[in-house]
Amino acid sequence: MRKILIAEDDHKAGVLLKTYLEKHQYEVTLAQDGLNFQNEFSRQADQLSLVILDVMLPDTDGFALCKVVRRRSNVPVIMLTASSDEADRIVGLELGADDYIAKPYSPRELLARIKAIHRRAGLEAQAAPRYYRFVGFTLDLLERTVTDAAGALVPLTGLDYQLLKYFVEHPGDILDRGMLCEQTRGRDAGPLDRSLDVQISKLRLRLNDDGKQPALIKTVRGAGYVFSADVSAAPA
Incomplete structure (x- = not known):
């Protein structure tokens, strides 16, 4: 409640x-x-x-x-x-x-x-949820897996999972690069560190999110990234 x-x-x-x-x-x-x-x-x-x-x-x-x-x-x-x-x-x-x-x-x-x-x-x-659902995908926090609308597993690395988990827990929020690096890598991003941007590009590919015009993980110029999908959560 x-x-x-x-x-x-x-x-x-x-x-x-x-x-x-x-x-x-x-x-x-x-x-x-x-x-x-x-x-x-x-x-x-x-x-x-x-x-x-x-x-x-x-x-x-x-x-x-x-x-x-x-x-x-x-x-x-x-x-x-x-x-x-x-x-x-x-x-x-x-x-x-x-x-x-x-x-x-x-x-x-x-x-x-x-x-x-x-x-x-x-x-x-x-009240902690187990499942997060968005545009046909289901993220299972217990199994640490993502399945698509057909029920097929989406291959994720550990960093992919941590990044996606943080995005679905904060839908609609503008998340700056430093915060995302801290959540996924345990450290802040330096001004020339592009590893996060590479990781997000890889995650977009795994979710079939068009890199040129992404609909799920959008870039907010000068501010960070926002997960723009509607997300629902459900307990086990």
Whole structure:
């Protein structure tokens, strides 16, 4: 169970966050004001694994909602605050929040905080997927294999597997070369190190991804690479 309820009055920011978390296999409900949040919380309280509360809302504030949550549930709470005032963070923690993050925030950092809280609650291990499926391919993390739509094995080296695994775990994210080298080789890439680019070219070939106009692993000039396929995850 990885269900998250978010109170965020900025519609654009809320939708972007919801989309980002859903790509990482979280079920997300978005509320844009306190009343909507309380209605959703009353309906879902026993199913939630996390609540995210923006401190500033049009009809109330995150502190008041944190009190509402704590009167009924021990579900973990993360507070979002645009204030740099330490007092805001202290108040939130004293009201029972488990963590806070300052706005503007990196979605990747927020995801790391969410995962850390879920790990402490024992939820991440339970929800860990075995299979990732994308455009007819299936990556099996237990067997460390990839099969195509016909069920035939796709030959992969160890580096191919590590690289593909990282891509399917972060679909739609722009991943810089240094991060990819660190994940696959345990070291950063030097400015003249083209080994990663060669490895990605090989992986594209194995996945029948046109090297001149790739549809799966796209190059983002000056930034890195992005895995653009729709990815679904499933447990064993």
